[in-house]
Amino acid sequence: MSVMSNVVNRIAWDEKGLVPVIAQDANSGNVLMFAWMNREALEQTLILKRAVYFSRSRNRLWFKGEESGHVQHVKAVRMDCDQDVLLLLVEQVGGIACHTGRNNCFFEEYDWDKQDWHVVAPVLKNPDDIYKS
């Protein structure tokens, strides 16, 4: 199975050949994380129906869950009005998307009274138990 080039060519890839990607839990609606894809990552995501990102820090494809087991099964891939952002609707294996062991990465919230950030979501699993050596 291959991905037709017209699908990937619709995307307005940025100057680095990347597109921003938002992953949302298809069931809870929680925004889980934000990452990037290159062409190959999108193709692999569409073929495998599993989230594959491009890791800018490691400069390689990142098969989400490859170390943690916290795979994201992709139920839908949506594109925005400028064709330069993607939204994935996913089923999050283990209910943990964040490397800190939380459901999602957006766990600090601004407190208008204290005028500072504060943590609003619990650690569900110790990262040391997620990433065993």
Next chain:
Amino acid sequence: MSVMSNVVNRIAWDEKGLVPVIAQDANSGNVLMFAWMNREALEQTLILKRAVYFSRSRNRLWFKGEESGHVQHVKAVRMDCDQDVLLLLVEQVGGIACHTGRNNCFFEEYDWDKQDWHVVAPVLKNPDDIYKS
């Protein structure tokens, strides 16, 4: 009222002084749009409790709704684990976030059978009626 610098300094601003921002409807959970902020945009957002982005195409602050009236009232501002992405929970005035007149910008979805994108959300208001000259 001013925004304490420690709040803005927590953000890992990119090489252009920007941070990606996801806007999510606080009630429906729909991901509405994706945009960028610079320091001033974030400060104005926290002060006004209204979404203020930085428009890269116009190279200036973009007070969301300034032309369309489709203001976003900000209920919460969250920061991710790397401090380099923000998530806004907003009340979307008019129920329309997208300049195409749709609820949100992510209205094209990949169809695995047809292997192509297709539109999955209706136009709620004619853009000609939104952006009157």
